[in-house]
Amino acid sequence: MKIAKDGFASLALLLALAVTSFIGSKVIGVIFLICFVFFLWFFRDPERTPERELAESDFLSPADGKVTEILETDTEFMGHATKIGIFMSGTDVHVNRFPCDGRVVFTKYVPGKKWLAIAPKASEINERYYVGAEGKFGRFMLVQIAGIMARRIVVRSKINDSFVRGERYGMIKLGSKVDIYLPNGIVPTVLVGQRVFAGTTIVATGKANS
Numbered sequence: 001m002k003i004a005k006d007g008f009a010s011l012a013l014l015l016a017l018a019v020t021s022f023i024g025s026k027v028i029g030v031i032f033l034i035c036f037v038f039f040l041w042f043f044r045d046p047e048r049t050p051e052r053e054l055a056e057s058d059f060l061s062p063a064d065g066k067v068t069e070i071l072e073t074d075t076e077f078m079g080h081a082t083k084i085g086i087f088m089s090g091t092d093v094h095v096n097r098f099p100c101d102g103r104v105v106f107t108k109y110v111p112g113k114k115w116l117a118i119a120p121k122a123s124e125i126n127e128r129y130y131v132g133a134e135g136k137f138g139r140f141m142l143v144q145i146a147g148i149m150a151r152r153i154v155v156r157s158k159i160n161d162s163f164v165r166g167e168r169y170g171m172i173k174l175g176s177k178v179d180i181y182l183p184n185g186i187v188p189t190v191l192v193g194q195r196v197f198a199g200t201t202i203v204a205t206g207k208a209n210s
Helices: 005-024 026-042
Strands: 065-075 079-088 095-097 102-110 128-135 138-146 152-155 168-173 176-182 186-188 202-206
Touching: 005 026, 065 176, 079 186, 079 202, 102 138, 128 152, 128 168, 138 152, 138 168, 176 186, 176 202
Parallel strands: none
Antiparallel strands: 065 079, 079 176, 095 168, 102 128, 128 138, 138 176, 152 168, 186 202
16 A cells, blocks of 8 residues: 655654654553554555546546535636535545646635534635646636644645646645535536545536536
8 A cells, every 4th residue: 555655754753753662661652553553544545546437528536535515606716616525534545636637827825723624614714725727628726624633734736737637736634625616517426425536536527428
């Protein structure tokens, strides 16, 4: 199982603490070892393949988790758009992926609270990071939202970076949410309550393919 590079420093520290703690106290050493195993599992980064052969206008899920909302809304970057909210629990893979080919043209960090990410208002009041991109089907946007346990939003994208569909672009450490805003003409293919997987589940597609 591949491990996300964003977890290397934490894993190295926990392993070192576990080894050195055994010298003074086996109990403390075991506690650090358990923490190391948990973080090793948390930072897993499996390879992913789409659930079927992809059409050109298919959008893959940017995150593992449960669809908590699908709604029409207005945004600073896109204007009117359809939003799909995906809640990632502590047991989900937390590596995020690009839903389709695109070039980053907009980024914005907003400090905020650590409200429960599953709540709809978390998209508006929690700490979050916006990544807006342009692709063949127009502008789309991804928003990483920190949850009650999240300690850090990891972003691997900057202005003018290009990503291909399914490519990793960041992660959120410990429980969170990712919102995807779809361009005009791209419609959701998932339902509220459905489980989705980053890089595997098709969450939206062009109207001709829906």
